[in-house]
Amino acid sequence: MGTDSLLRGEDMARPEILKCVLCGREYAPEHGRYVCDSCGLDGTLDVLYDMHEAKKLVTKDSLSLCRDMSMWRYRDIMPVLNDANIPALSVGWTPLYENKWLASKYGVRKLYIKDDGRNPTASLKDRASAVGVAKALDFGQKTVACASTGNAASSLSGFAAVMGLDSYIFVPEKAPAAKVTQLLVYGANVVLVKGDYAKAFDLATAAIEKFGWYNRNCAINPFLVEGKKTCAMEIAEQLNWEVPDRVFISVGDGCCVGGLYKGFRDLLELGLIDKMPKITGVQAEGSSPIYKAITENSERVRFGPADTIADSISVGAPRNWAKALRAIRASEGTAVTVTDDEILSAIPELARSSGVFGEPAGVTGFAGFRKMALAGEIAPDETVTVVVTGNGLKDIESAKRSVGQALSCAPDIDEFSRLIDQRRTDK
Amino acid sequence: MGTDSLLRGEDMARPEILKCVLCGREYAPEHGRYVCDSCGLDGTLDVLYDMHEAKKLVTKDSLSLCRDMSMWRYRDIMPVLNDANIPALSVGWTPLYENKWLASKYGVRKLYIKDDGRNPTASLKDRASAVGVAKALDFGQKTVACASTGNAASSLSGFAAVMGLDSYIFVPEKAPAAKVTQLLVYGANVVLVKGDYAKAFDLATAAIEKFGWYNRNCAINPFLVEGKKTCAMEIAEQLNWEVPDRVFISVGDGCCVGGLYKGFRDLLELGLIDKMPKITGVQAEGSSPIYKAITENSERVRFGPADTIADSISVGAPRNWAKALRAIRASEGTAVTVTDDEILSAIPELARSSGVFGEPAGVTGFAGFRKMALAGEIAPDETVTVVVTGNGLKDIESAKRSVGQALSCAPDIDEFSRLIDQRRTDK
Numbered sequence: 001m002g003t004d005s006l007l008r009g010e011d012m013a014r015p016e017i018l019k020c021v022l023c024g025r026e027y028a029p030e031h032g033r034y035v036c037d038s039c040g041l042d043g044t045l046d047v048l049y050d051m052h053e054a055k056k057l058v059t060k061d062s063l064s065l066c067r068d069m070s071m072w073r074y075r076d077i078m079p080v081l082n083d084a085n086i087p088a089l090s091v092g093w094t095p096l097y098e099n100k101w102l103a104s105k106y107g108v109r110k111l112y113i114k115d116d117g118r119n120p121t122a123s124l125k126d127r128a129s130a131v132g133v134a135k136a137l138d139f140g141q142k143t144v145a146c147a148s149t150g151n152a153a154s155s156l157s158g159f160a161a162v163m164g165l166d167s168y169i170f171v172p173e174k175a176p177a178a179k180v181t182q183l184l185v186y187g188a189n190v191v192l193v194k195g196d197y198a199k200a201f202d203l204a205t206a207a208i209e210k211f212g213w214y215n216r217n218c219a220i221n222p223f224l225v226e227g228k229k230t231c232a233m234e235i236a237e238q239l240n241w242e243v244p245d246r247v248f249i250s251v252g253d254g255c256c257v258g259g260l261y262k263g264f265r266d267l268l269e270l271g272l273i274d275k276m277p278k279i280t281g282v283q284a285e286g287s288s289p290i291y292k293a294i295t296e297n298s299e300r301v302r303f304g305p306a307d308t309i310a311d312s313i314s315v316g317a318p319r320n321w322a323k324a325l326r327a328i329r330a331s332e333g334t335a336v337t338v339t340d341d342e343i344l345s346a347i348p349e350l351a352r353s354s355g356v357f358g359e360p361a362g363v364t365g366f367a368g369f370r371k372m373a374l375a376g377e378i379a380p381d382e383t384v385t386v387v388v389t390g391n392g393l394k395d396i397e398s399a400k401r402s403v404g405q406a407l408s409c410a411p412d413i414d415e416f417s418r419l420i421d422q423r424r425t426d427k
Numbered sequence: 428m429g430t431d432s433l434l435r436g437e438d439m440a441r442p443e444i445l446k447c448v449l450c451g452r453e454y455a456p457e458h459g460r461y462v463c464d465s466c467g468l469d470g471t472l473d474v475l476y477d478m479h480e481a482k483k484l485v486t487k488d489s490l491s492l493c494r495d496m497s498m499w500r501y502r503d504i505m506p507v508l509n510d511a512n513i514p515a516l517s518v519g520w521t522p523l524y525e526n527k528w529l530a531s532k533y534g535v536r537k538l539y540i541k542d543d544g545r546n547p548t549a550s551l552k553d554r555a556s557a558v559g560v561a562k563a564l565d566f567g568q569k570t571v572a573c574a575s576t577g578n579a580a581s582s583l584s585g586f587a588a589v590m591g592l593d594s595y596i597f598v599p600e601k602a603p604a605a606k607v608t609q610l611l612v613y614g615a616n617v618v619l620v621k622g623d624y625a626k627a628f629d630l631a632t633a634a635i636e637k638f639g640w641y642n643r644n645c646a647i648n649p650f651l652v653e654g655k656k657t658c659a660m661e662i663a664e665q666l667n668w669e670v671p672d673r674v675f676i677s678v679g680d681g682c683c684v685g686g687l688y689k690g691f692r693d694l695l696e697l698g699l700i701d702k703m704p705k706i707t708g709v710q711a712e713g714s715s716p717i718y719k720a721i722t723e724n725s726e727r728v729r730f731g732p733a734d735t736i737a738d739s740i741s742v743g744a745p746r747n748w749a750k751a752l753r754a755i756r757a758s759e760g761t762a763v764t765v766t767d768d769e770i771l772s773a774i775p776e777l778a779r780s781s782g783v784f785g786e787p788a789g790v791t792g793f794a795g796f797r798k799m800a801l802a803g804e805i806a807p808d809e810t811v812t813v814v815v816t817g818n819g820l821k822d823i824e825s826a827k828r829s830v831g832q833a834l835s836c837a838p839d840i841d842e843f844s845r846l847i848d849q850r851r852t853d854k
């Protein structure tokens with residue numbers, strides 16, 4: 001991981017400017033700069049690089065020789081200043097599986113499943129947390145904090161722990177026990193906030209300001225999307241730079257769709273790919289403000305309630321809405337919603353056909369793909385990639401609801417034989 | 428994954444013979460051959476290859492060029508006949524992290540953590556299941572079965588699902604819900620056996636014989652240890668062929684220590700390493716028949732009760748005892764026990780210092796390392812590798828017992844500030 005010298009300085013494309021996604025105003029990438037002064041919290045910032053320099057460093061040849069099988073293989077177009085600040089946990093370069101059976105069942109040319117549950121703390125959020133912790137260290141900070149429905153939190157606490165930082169994590173009180181336990185195991189200071197994600201977010205923001213901690217909220221911190229973008233870069237490289245026609249991913253805050261878009265856009269600017277995949281954001285019906293803005297063709301997103309079993313995307317106030325809308329619109333993608341039942345039934349179908357066990361939000365992208373395919377909204381010659389954003393072990397209670405019961409049997413072969421016969425008769 | 432041709436035949440070191448670990452009697456590697464005719468269930472079999480052929484294929488050079496970042500990079504010295512039967516789930520090549528902080532704290536020269544919880548179904552057992560499913564297909568079988576305390580089961584069901592095989596899984600009724608749910612998600616036929624692991628094992632054996640299924644019980648099927656051995660091979664290759672002085676791993680059935688030993692022994696025979704690490708098996712105090720046999724210097728293992736929080740190694744009747752004793756003795760290693768409290772406290776310590784969150788059996792190797800180091804039983808110039816065998820998300824209930832509580836707070840910055848002040852005062 002990382003490269004030879006500690007401070008490379010000269011030979012990488014440092015982040016040059018931060019640019020507001022709404023008004024285009026530019027800022028230096030300094031500590032404490034999170035959003036646009038003019039647009040406030042809505043004005044999240046893009047990280048832009050010296051592309052002239054980056055083109056020399058990030059090439060198909062250089063990558064084909066790169067033995068760093070982690071997201072840091074794209075380090076030359078990532079915002080971390082000091083290699084020593086890169087956390088020593090192997091993130092990214094998660095498997096991308098072709099699935100012919102599902103492609104045939106749902107009538108698309110090719111289907112690929114990207115299993116981002118294979119990251120260190122078992123979700124795609126690790127890509128963002130790794131960058132967040134590195135930036136905290138770049139800026140000399142000792143404490144990091146975030147609000148999270150769970151995955152960003154466990155991820156941040158894991159990366160903070162390994163790099164010796166303190167972490168404060170604000171989670172809504174309804175966060176699944178598995179996720180909260182993971183935080184405590186990593187030694188985070190965990191604050192269960194009485195209320196929903198929006199309340200947790202607001203308290204985190206207030207505490208971060210009051211105590212001067214480093215802010216890892218993905219929808220606020222411009223550098224974190226730069227971690228998430230590597231998921232798109234890996235998809236492209238793993239497909240030998242022939243990007244899919246369409247990518248499905250679940251949408252909560254909007255950072256993941258925003259990250260995919262940024263990744264593909266960087267690759268386009270580097271000349272490594274020649275088209276932008278249609279980015280298709282999938283939301284749960286009970287938490288779908290991005291979907292509503294897309295279908296109603298609104299310029300802004302109206303915040304609303306959030307109620308879905310897929311806790312990781314149960315977000316009524318998606319703070320990164322501007323990047324999300326841009327990602328979907330600029331890529332000519334779309335948004336779709338699925339019910340909680342559709343999410344739950346996607347868990348065993350995906351696991352049984354691909355071996356990938358996702359949490360509810362993890363398989364929501366697949367549920368959306370399935371729904372659009374069955375509605376005839378995907379052309380049969382399309383190549384599709386579905387991103388699974390988190391491991392099913394994160395939320396066993398929901399997974400339980402998606403499947404039947406085990407057989408119970410005495411340790412006796414005759415009783416077992418009778419049970420099996422009975423079962424066959426029932427079928 | 429895999430290589431170009433489907434049936435390579437000529438250019439790999441096929442398994443030549445199966446040889447009884449007790450009496451040395453040899454058998455052809457045919458379908459249905461699990462153990463030695465003379466020695467019965469105790470006589471588990473080693474898989475031996477044409478080492479003359481293997482030496483030409485498995486070299487430092489060939490491996491340094493190999494881009495298959497999975498355990499199948501050692502495919503030329505693995506028993507699978509047909510590449511098409513290799514399951515399309517990326518197993519192995521899990522991270523090996525150096526940890527200077529822990530090395531210094533516990534007074535060893537170097538400490539490496541191998542995180543095998545990063546496998547597809549989140550445990551080391553995936554290495555065995557991948558081979559088991561491939562061998563079932565090599566032999567034209569349609570149904571696989573095993574008894575398991577949990578991990579082998581979820582692993583087998585995942586790999587069977589992705590390759591279109593039916594699976595029957597026999598688990599003791601006390602197996603953690605997370606593991607049982609994972610089985611059901613993958614579509615396995617799950618049989619909760621009223622009794623302990625030994626009862627589940629016996630019923631599985633009877634059912635496998637009665638219905639003619641392929642037997643994935645690791646302690647019976649000689650090919651499965653060939654999957655587990657790749658963990659040792661990766662440790663060696665990741666350390667640039669300078670193997671550690673000592674390797675710690677938890678012991679249940681005895682297959683993992685047996686697998687490590689086989690992997691290092693194959694590498695020695697191939698001339699890729701020049702010494703055998705001391706293999707140190709760690710058992711839970713309440714389930715320690717291997718430990719007893721080693722300390723009492725017995726030729727055989729006396730089966731006994733099993734009671735530990737570390738369900739994956741709660742095995743009173745370790746079926747692969749012969750390979751386990753040989754691994755520890757021939758490597759000049761040792762066995763050690765740890766209490767359940769020592770196992771539980773190892774979970775947060777390992778997570779906070781390395782970012783690796785293990786289940787109870789997963790961190791038992793680390794708990795044993797810690798205990799021996801604190802007792803002064805490891806020389807300060809030793810290099811040590813600890814294998815973490817399974818992910819902590821598999822057993823959240825145990826993890827909960829290893830940590831304190833989260834703070835609960837209204838969404839109000841003043842209340843939060845008071846809480847923080849209170850906490851600081853308490854400390």
